[in-house]
Amino acid sequence: MSNFVRVRFAPSPTGYLHIGGLRTALYNYLYAKKQGGVFILRIEDTDRNRYVASAEQYITDSLKWAGIEPDEGVGYGGDYGPYRQSERKELYQQYVQQLLDEDKAYYAFDTPVELDAMRERLKAEGNSNQQYDAHSRNSMKNSLTLTEEESKNWIESGNPYVVRFKMPKNEEVSFQDVVRGTVTFNTNQLDDKILLKADSMPTYHMANIVDDHLMKISHVIRGEEWLSSTPLHVMLYRAFAWQPPVFVHLPLILKPNGKGKLSKRDGEQHGFPVFPLKWFNEDAQVEQPGFKEIGFLPEAFNNMLAFLGWNPGTEQEVFSKGDLTEQFSLERIQKAGARFDWDKAKWYNQQYLHQMNARELLSEIKDQFPTLVKEASDESIMSAIDLVKERMTFSTDFAQQATYLFKKPEQYDEKNVRKRYKAQNVEHFTQLIQQFEGLDDWQSPNIEQCLKAYLEANELGFGAVLPGFRLLLSGTMSGPSIFDIAAFIGKEATLERMKNGMEYFQTLIS
Ligand code: GLU
DSSP: OOSOOEEEEOOOOSSOOOHHHHHHHHHHHHHHHHHTOEEEEOBOOOOTTSOOTTHHHHHHHHHHHHTOOOSEETTTBOTTOOOBGGGGHHHHHHHHHHHHHTTSEEEEOOOHHHHHHHHHHHHHTTOSOOOSSTTTGGGSSBTTTSOHHHHHHHHHTTOOOEEEEOOOSSOEEEEEETTTEEEEEEGGGSOOOEEEOTTSOBOHHHHHHHHHHHTTOOEEEEEGGGGGGHHHHHHHHHHHTOOOOEEEEEOOEEOTTSSSBOOHHHHHHHTOOOSSSOEEETTTTEEEOOHHHHTOOHHHHHHHHHTSSBOOSSSOOOOOHHHHHHHOOGGGBOSSOEEOOHHHHHHHHHHHHHHSOHHHHHHHHHHHOTTTTTTSOHHHHHHHHHHHGGGOSSGGGHHHHHHHHHSOOSSOOHHHHHHHSOGGGHHHHHHHHHHHHTOOSOOHHHHHHHHHHHHHHTTOOHHHHHHHHHHHHHSSSOSSOHHHHHHHHOHHHHHHHHHHHHHHHHHHHO
16 A cells, blocks of 8 residues: 555435534544545445435535535545445445455345344353354355355345355454554454345445545544444455555544533533534424534634544644644544533634634625624724624624614613612713713714713712613623724714613613
8 A cells, every 4th residue: 555645534424414523524634634645525325224315415515614625526526436335336246246256255145034033042052142153154044054056046036135244263353543552353253244235235344445445545534433343344354455544543522521422412402513504403393503503613613623532732722724734643633532512612713703803704794694784884894893803702693792883772681770770870971961962073082081071070980870871872781892882883873872761761760
């Protein structure tokens, strides 16, 4: 095998792609980019019972959104296609035939009832494993126990059959995994796995190793759940006398409490997404948002995902895609499961959002909130972004943080109005309106100066008017500097909001 790095992401289109799947894609992508290699997308769709037609599109859309685009594969072309396994059916049959010819595989004709009976018998005999293997295959209905003539007749008369791998008996075999070190197994633990199914489709194992070989895959980087299949894969490589790829099994992504694998249900229960893009929840019959729709920036999403199972060994946490590509190494992938932390995920997005300037966010905000900003100029939208950006975790938070900058409050935090807008201070607001009317240069520092001068002259503390002023202008107690808000909405709107608000507040406090 050459040293050239060729890696693949090989999802099965059986449903929505979980973020664990996307992390596998990301690690493959990063490794390929770092090594100047090739990242391939192969669709493993040989399990026709679990096939979901829309899943392939969901996979490619997710990769596109995250910017983890393949160099080669389904939808990208390349010299090793087709990259969709259902289009490679004949090819697998040819390799299955090779194993049959070399007596490394055999036809099996057992019915489900016969297989059940075998398990029952082995159990009754006190065997610890009740599998189809070197110890049991000779008492089953297959091309090893039937004559050649009988087997031929069975097949030719259209009866269902499968092809099984003839797993060697009692051999100690080892392979290297970059994350886990040497993994050793005894072939007695393994059964005679089916390679070709009754529908003449190969099983995952067969198709997977044939394709990895033919597509010259150098490193198999995949989830931990495939570790238990690797001994069989190693035995298949051996049967073909092919050099196996380097194996890299990634740790599981765990639930926030660290107990068990992160599942779709965790997302529903805790209210965070576990899918990159929106998806249709069959159980609840509703469409649920993914990371994209929640407002994640692809770079933040990738950064968060990269850290679920890998770290650079330094304190640095914020990594652009370029930084990740430079720093990524298989050696720093951890063995222990990585706990998903929703607060941390949001923190990543915040970091990226805060680094973006208003101009970079402008078109997204305009797209998301066309009605809100319809009458505002770009300049004014950008100033609004600058005012509230620090308080946003997602670009979708803009409306919640900035609506009062574009229109007068429709609702007020009445609890706080009652608490902070005191009857004895009402007169001060009337006075302030007069002071503001006389202020010509309506800028934030001048407004602040004007208000402070009034407070000083009347020996008042900030608490007497500031909270009330904020509530009058914005309806809420939180937000950026109230003087910046007043400057943004302008003198006329400030005075109008004060007057109208005061009338309404009176009804609340009397
Ligand atoms: N088709 C398998 C999956 O759905 C691929 C496993 C592998 O990468 O070998 O994850």
